[in-house]
Amino acid sequence: xxxxxxxxxxxxxxxxxxxxxPSRGVTALFGPSGCGKTTVLRALAGxxxxxxxxxxxxxxxxxxxxxCFVPTHRRPLGYVIQEAALFPHLDVRGNLDYxxxxxxxxxxxxxxxxxxxxxxxxxxxxxxxxxxxxGERQRVAIARALATGARLLLMDEPLAALDAARKAxxxxxxxxxxxxxxxxxxxxxHSMDEVARLADHLVLMREGRVVAAGALADLMAxxxxxxxxxxxxxxxxxxxVAEHDELHGMTRIAFDGTSMWVGQTAAQPGEQxxxxxxxxxxxxxxxxxxxxxxxxxxxxxxxxxERDQSTALLRLQxxxxxxxxxxxxxxxxxxRSLDALELRPGDELHAQIKGVAxx
Amino acid sequence: MTADTWTAIRLTAELAGLSTLLLLxxxxxxxxxxxxxxxxxxxxxxxxxxxxxxxxxxxLGFYLLMLMGPHGPVGQLTQSLGLGRLPxxxxxxxxxxxxxxxxxxxxxxxxxxxxxxxRLLEAAxxxxxxxxxxxxxxxxxLARPGFVTASVLGFAHTVGEFGVVLMIGGNxxxxxxxxxxxxxxxxxxxxxxxxxxxxxxxxxxALIVLVxxxxxxxxPRDDAEIAR
Numbered sequence: 001x002x003x004x005x006x007x008x009x010x011x012x013x014x015x016x017x018x019x020x021x022p023s024r025g026v027t028a029l030f031g032p033s034g035c036g037k038t039t040v041l042r043a044l045a046g047x048x049x050x051x052x053x054x055x056x057x058x059x060x061x062x063x064x065x066x067x068c069f070v071p072t073h074r075r076p077l078g079y080v081i082q083e084a085a086l087f088p089h090l091d092v093r094g095n096l097d098y099x100x101x102x103x104x105x106x107x108x109x110x111x112x113x114x115x116x117x118x119x120x121x122x123x124x125x126x127x128x129x130x131x132x133x134x135g136e137r138q139r140v141a142i143a144r145a146l147a148t149g150a151r152l153l154l155m156d157e158p159l160a161a162l163d164a165a166r167k168a169x170x171x172x173x174x175x176x177x178x179x180x181x182x183x184x185x186x187x188x189x190h191s192m193d194e195v196a197r198l199a200d201h202l203v204l205m206r207e208g209r210v211v212a213a214g215a216l217a218d219l220m221a222x223x224x225x226x227x228x229x230x231x232x233x234x235x236x237x238x239x240x241v242a243e244h245d246e247l248h249g250m251t252r253i254a255f256d257g258t259s260m261w262v263g264q265t266a267a268q269p270g271e272q273x274x275x276x277x278x279x280x281x282x283x284x285x286x287x288x289x290x291x292x293x294x295x296x297x298x299x300x301x302x303x304x305x306e307r308d309q310s311t312a313l314l315r316l317q318x319x320x321x322x323x324x325x326x327x328x329x330x331x332x333x334x335x336r337s338l339d340a341l342e343l344r345p346g347d348e349l350h351a352q353i354k355g356v357a358x359x
Numbered sequence: 360m361t362a363d364t365w366t367a368i369r370l371t372a373e374l375a376g377l378s379t380l381l382l383l384x385x386x387x388x389x390x391x392x393x394x395x396x397x398x399x400x401x402x403x404x405x406x407x408x409x410x411x412x413x414x415x416x417x418x419l420g421f422y423l424l425m426l427m428g429p430h431g432p433v434g435q436l437t438q439s440l441g442l443g444r445l446p447x448x449x450x451x452x453x454x455x456x457x458x459x460x461x462x463x464x465x466x467x468x469x470x471x472x473x474x475x476x477x478r479l480l481e482a483a484x485x486x487x488x489x490x491x492x493x494x495x496x497x498x499x500x501l502a503r504p505g506f507v508t509a510s511v512l513g514f515a516h517t518v519g520e521f522g523v524v525l526m527i528g529g530n531x532x533x534x535x536x537x538x539x540x541x542x543x544x545x546x547x548x549x550x551x552x553x554x555x556x557x558x559x560x561x562x563x564x565a566l567i568v569l570v571x572x573x574x575x576x577x578x579p580r581d582d583a584e585i586a587r
Contacts, residue, residue, distance in 0.1 A: 047481055072484040073492075079485035085478045089500040098496070102487035148487055 001057060002027075002152065002184065006043050008036075008050040008208075015039055015050065015208040023057060025200035026178055026185040028216075030192075036208040037188045041154050044186065045079050046072035056152055076104045078145025078153045082161045084137040086129035092140050093125040099147035110149050118180065119143045119173050135166040139173055146181075153185045159194060174198055192227075196220075196236050196276045197359045221328035223306040223313050228330065233313070234278035235329055241267045250295075253358075256319050256327050261295040262356045274359045279313060281355040282331035286341060288350050296353040300329060302345055305338070312338045316351055329353075364557070366533050367541040374449070374537060375517040378456040382464040382513045383506070385457065390468035391494070408466070411459045420526025423455050427527065447529045452537070455523040463512040471505020472498060504576045511572045515565060 001023050008015040015036045021027045029037040042048035046061065046069070054062040061070045078099075086095050100112055116122050119139040129137060138158055145153060158174075159167045171194075178185070178198060189195060195202060195216070202219045204211040204227065212225055220227060221235050239255035249264045253273060260275070267273050289297060300316040307313075312335050319326040329351055343349075393405055411419060426433040427445040434444055445451035475498055483493040499506075521539040528535030530544065538557060545554035 045485055047484070072481075073487045073489050077485065079482070081478060081482075083478060085476075085482035087479060087482075087497060087501075089497075089503075098483075098488075099486045102492075104487070144486065154485075 002044070002055070002186070004040070004044060004054045005052040006040060006050040006054070007052050008039060008043070008048075013208060017205070017208070017210050019203060019210065019213070021184070021186065021203070022201055023184045024182065026187050026198050027201040027203060028195045028199035029186060029188045029203050029205060030190065030195050030199075031205035031211075033190060034207075035205040037205050038156055040205070041156050041186060041188050044152075045077060045154055046070065046075055047079075076149065076151040078142075078148055078150035080138070080141050080145050080153070080155045080158050082157045084129075084134075084141040086132075086137055086140055086144070088129055090129075091125070092121065092127050092129070092132070095129065095140060095144050096125075096147050099144040103147065103149040104151075105149065110146055112147055115143045115146050118146075118176060133166065134162045135169045138162065138170055142173070142177070146183075151183065153183055154188075155185060156188045157190070158187075159191070160189070171197060192230060192232050196234075197274065217327075221315070221330060223304060223315050223330065228279075228306065228313055231280070232278055233330060233332070234276055234281070235327075237275045237277065237327070239273055239275055241265065241269045241271050241273055243269060251358075253356075258298060258319060258327075260298075260353065260356055262358050265358050276357045276359055277329060277353055278355070278357070279330040279332040281353065282316075282329065283333065283352045283354070284314065284316070284331055284341075284343075284349045285352065286347075286349060289352060292352065294352040294354060296356065298329075298351045298353070300349050300351045302343055302347040302349055303328070304345055305343065307335060307338065310335055314343070316349070318351065360556070363532060363536075364541065364553070367536055367538050370449075370533065370535075371518055371537040371539075374452055374456060375514045377453055378460060378517045379464070379510055379513040381453065381457050382460060383510065386461065386464040386468055386509065386513075390465045391472055391498070393465070393469045394472035409462050412462050416459060416520070416522025417526055419459055420455065420523040423451075423458070423523070423527050427451060427454070446527050447531060447535060449534055452524060452528045452535055455527050456517045456520055459520060459523050460513050460516045463516045464509040467505045467508040467512065468502065471502035471508075474505075475501045507576055508572060511568055515568050518564070519561070 002019070002021040004017065004019045006015060006017050013036070017036070017040060019040070029040060031037050039048055039050070043050040044054060051064050052062070053064065060068055061075055062068060087098065090098065096112060096116070119142060121136065121139050121143055124132060124136055124140065129140070132140065142158070159170060162170065175198065187198060199216045201214065202216045203213040204219065204225060206226065212219055212222070217236055219225065222228065227233060237255055239253035242252040242254040242259055244251050244264060250261050251264045252259050252261055253275060262275060265273060298318050300318045303315040303317045305312055305314055311332050314331040314333060316329040316331055317326055318329055331351060389408070393401060424446055425431050427437070428434045429438070429444060437443065437445055445454060479497055479501070480493050483497045488496060519539060521543070524535065524537055524540055530536050530540050538561065542554050542557045545551070545557070
């Protein structure tokens with residue numbers, strides 16, 4: 001458990017947060033720029049001095065009540081920023097060794113070979129930082145942070161400086177990191193896409209405060225948060241690959257007793273995949289549609305309606321109808337349709353899912 | 360060249376070498392502090408360091424003479440410590456040169472330290488490097504061009520020093536009679552040939568030093584790219 005109670009007063013900015021982050025998986029700090037997410041991360045690292053208390057499990061890093069402040073270089077953490085910050089006077093190997101030779105302890109020293117392999121940077125070792133591409137630089141920076149034997153990895157918009165192609169190049173490595181390392185990661189971003197792909201937990205921030213915090217799937221499925229007003233609002237599903245339809249290039253994924261067809265993935269049957277279903281890719285009908293081109297149609301119960309001028313956001317309960325647990329979908333429809341169909345909470349509907357994005 | 364001239368050359372080299380060494384020792388922490396501090400005192404200290412740039416050397420020499428003289432506070436201190444008096448000694452010249460050449464060493468170092476991006480030092484601290492470790496393993500290597508410039512300018516400027524030397528060192532062969540004073544002597548004695556030989560040597564020395572400096576301190580391409 002990572003606990004942080006932080007207060008900070010600047011001229012035109014006030015930060016006041018209380019966080020209790022799980023010590024497993026990736027926690028995303030998400031919010032618009034200027035909401036204080038980077039400040040929180042810097043305070044966790046000890047690079048910024050906020051007042052309050054910070055503890056990682058039973059290890060206290062800061063407690064103003066007893067005048068305790070562990071300086072950054074004594075906190076067992078790794079820190080990766082947007083600009084990578086590789087040392088220009090060292091080659092890649094030198095950068096990696098810099099972190100490794102200062103590792104927390106001999107026993108916590110992670111085998112460098114494994115890290116190099118994990119991030120695919122073996123062929124870069126003799127290169128200077130300046131000759132690397134943005135994506136390569138970032139991978140080296142992550143490897144360097146891991147080499148210290150850190151117990152917590154802090155990442156501040158590690159992909160923000162990269163173009164779409166470089167992001168696509170590095171995201172698989174982050175996903176691998178997520179799968180293969182037990183280390184907790186706190187990940188600052190303003191990209192919903194990165195959150196959906198990487199995060200297990202989400203902390204929504206706004207103007208120096210925490211708006212909501214919890215499991216990613218739960219928060220994404222809520223209609224009362226700023227998330228639901230984003231154009232790419234939608235839910236994230238963790239499913240298992242069930243089968244491939246080679247003929248049509250499709251894959252069936254299954255979860256919670258339901259299954260959906262998605263574009264074919266390289267993942268093998270039995271492997272876990274993440275899928276994202278956007279609210280804008282959903283429509284609802286009262287009768288079960290027949291002879292439709294839409295592959296994924298699910299029986300759902302209308303849970304709640306969040307209405308504004310021209311669109312309405314429907315919260316739909318799937319699974320519950322068939323009595324197998326239950327999970328939530330969001331659908332954005334026009335208020336004109338809402339009124340024409342006279343939808344009310346509790347209605348039994350059919351959700352048509354136009355697109356499911358595997359991540 | 361006469362033995363006297365050789366003595367003057369050797370003395371000048373010793374003075375410049377020792378002064379440069381001391382300046383690097385004193386100037387490095389001072390430059391580091393000036394580069395990183397947010398203290399309200401920074402402008403005052405930066406100005407004090409820069410004073411020799413605008414003050415006539417005679418003014419500095421005059422006050423040093425007063426301070427280090429038998430009735431000055433520094434003079435009293437050195438005498439009570441059994442070190443004797445500093446004026447008109449080699450040690451006195453070193454003290455004067457260190458003060459007078461200070462800006463030529465501190466300013467290039469300060470600029471080099473200021474050019475190091477904060478994020479690299481922060482990165483080092485997140486890689487578990489203590490403040491001293493960060494200074495040695497990141498700041499010093501990245502400030503290398505600044506050290507080259509500082510050493511060369513500090514050395515060359517001490518070689519070229521005249522006013523302060525004359526005020527606190529006088530003209531004692533083998534003790535305080537450095538090249539610049541020797542040239543002055545030759546001119547006074549109307550020995551223009553000798554004066555010319557030494558003066559031309561100084562011109563060549565200055566030119567060689569500066570050309571070497573500009574060549575060695577051209578940043579390699581990839582370092583320049585990182586500094587963006």
